[in-house]
Amino acid sequence: MPANESLPVAIVGGGPVGLAAAAQLVSRGMAVKLYEAGAAVGAHVADWGHVRLFTPWRYCIDPAARALLEAAGWSAPPADAMPTGEALNRAYLAPLARLPALAAAVETGARVTAISRQGLDKVTSRGRDGRPFVLRVETAAGLRHDLARAVIDASGTWATPNPLGADGLPAQGEAAFADKIAYGIPDVRGRDRETYAGRTVLVVGGGHSAANVLLDLVALAKLEPTTRIIWATRGRDLTRLYGGGQADQLPARGELGLDVKNLVDSGKVTLVEGFAATAVRADGARLVVEGAAGMAIGPVDRIVVATGHRPDLSLARELRLDLDPWLESAKALGPLIDPNVHSCGSVPPHGHRELSHPEPGFYTVGVKSYGRAPTFLLLTGYEQVRSVVAALAGDLAAADDVQLVLPETGVCSIPVAATAAACGERAAACCGSAA
Template sequence: MTETALPVAVIGGGPVGLAAAAHLRSRGLPVKVYEAGTSVGTNIRDWGHVRVFTPWRYCVDPAATKLLERQGWRLPSADVFPTGSDIVANYLEPLAATPELAEVVETGARVTAISRQGLDKVVNRGREQRPFVLLVKTAEGVRRELAKAVIDASGTWANPNPLGASGLPATGEAEFVDRIAYGIPEVLGRDRALYAGKATLVVGAGHSAANALLDLVRLAKTDPATRAIWATRSTNLVRIYGGGDADQLPARGELGAETRNLVESGQVPLLSGFAITSIQEVEGRIVVGGETAEGPRTIGPVDRIIAATGQRPDLLLTRELRLDLDPWLESTRALGPLIDPNEHSCGSVPPHGHRELTHLEPGFFTVGIKSYGRAPTFLLLTGYEQVRSIAAALAGDRAAADNVQLVLPETGVCTTTFSVEGAEGVGCCGGPAPKAADACCLADSVAKGEGNIGCGCGVAA
């Protein structure tokens, strides 16, 4: 097979990965999608109980929608706010089943490494002329496949930050992993038995932590033996408490006010400025040790821990590629200054496309939430525009590739994930119903280990 006949390899069958495939197919380019899970949208299924905070019309990609509509698909009620499970069942699964994508999407196929055929990352000569080689692990074993370009949309959901405040696992963390939930457990649903009547430590200063605390308090109303304790590394909780009634995003202000009330009313003990260093077992339960400004402290004994500490990109996958990464965000170096959370919120990130996402390894692109590394400012519609630009560039349409246009809402760091009954009329981050410029916000404060997903239409896109 000649290099021109080789497919573009897309790693990840989430919203942005499938959108990349849709854009590539619409331009007549061969593509192969590798999804590690047993079905598309595997990572989203993990938080399928969470209702997103943007309506259906902002949760779909234009090129993907065109493929679906050819099969008679119709967008669910445009103003309804879907759950993660709704997005998988009513969008991702039908999209993967379209004739254009059904033949190119492989599930149960985990890409474990990427390199250049016959060359490691040290060799210069002839590098750009060599195709990429991917190691693909399936139930049948490991095989090698070639690609003319690679789009990594594998996300970060499966690579959570550790509890250790230094960015390293706390002593004992691996030993007690069966008592730690990383992400968003379904406290009031499938995971109820794990938390009912138990004491749970919630770690993190993002709104995912607040969501877990509120669910635990709700659970305690039916099982009074249920207790929640809250620990944060940060001492400044303004970001989570918000401005209350003065918050420009009313639902975010409501969440902040509810969380503050849990602490001030004494329903949830809070230890802020607590840097976790160790986890140990004492008489069958766990005690968490750490440092504060006043010296060493312990929390416990508790029965379980919810680690709302965010995620980070897995860089082992691309170890044999020449990547140019921002030194602290782990995004592409060119993208780093545009998304630095010290300077930008979700809505102030400038539009960007193939040029900002290009690495020193020509033909390799990281997209979706993984493209932002540890920055918390990713928006789902940003990912759709990323892959539109890249597909145009790979097709040789540089005018379309360079014409990156995206207007995003200026809402600060979009971070709300809490459940809302009768959520219609709620917009990105729980605010008013979005206008045409609004977008699905995906990431909470994943940077610096404070938070999980936020309002949006998918995770690890």
């Protein structure tokens, strides 16, 4: 696209992966413009700042970002220490964004609401590759359209949580009682303490987000003994969360599952398995959550929905995307990360070719590239953007030399052979050598 070479590469999202992409571009001397909707970089990370990661610092820092920071006199935190989200922002993301080379490229309070090709909708093919991308950007000063030679979408999924309803749709009454429902990982021991102290709280979800909420609620209950905790999971096999233990190369992740199992075994948390929420209704000032087959939980005072997140596909509606039909991930990644097949958390190396789309110059990276799959690690995103930026720079040898070594999770709920037999080619493609 010779006519567009003077335009910057646009990055949507100022989280860890978006900033890593900016660092990679700056390191190669390429023009970059990063848009962050929040008031500061790492806005989504700040929302769960009270949560401690189960990955230590050595897995949280992008190599290109490290090089830029160290050249400016920055010292990395201890490699084996595990940061909270707040520490990740304060000690890494904020200093990275303040570097002069990046500060000039980062715009906060700038929300990208749509991306297209200048003068063309997605139907038109002729001359498409030669047109720059146009980004609709909303700021406090108003609406504008910016141009870019390529776009890296690192906007994540945190802002679009899955609903309470087990069928993927909001449960009946979910919107009406939104003031008593939280999504993700509320800070029940900190800023949200008064909302949960002494209440009966229902936590819905079977993953690590739910585990963090449960552990925090139990800690709160030690100080506020009238706090009662109910945990509802859609499935009955909690091996993916409980398992791992000492076999997990990320010890904190293994301990998390074991700690939650101990809470259930000790009776500190009441577990309701096989609960598929369908509706929420009032019971006086409290709530009852109804499930399939006549099941019901309640009355409760608060509900925490920790059922994962999904990508916002409206952003690129006017672009030609190739998505996995059920995960909504980049299509080539679907068979590699399908949670129906495994929960290993080990993903074969992948880069620009798997993250590209029929729209040349547009890439989905970071957790958004995984769609609805829950097994993303920062290391994966950093290697993704290294490969993508190398491809944009025309260095295909570096772009195709993808190296990704992830710590093993120690959690596989189904033996590989049985999984492949049950799920066919998709399972075999996913779990073959990686598992």
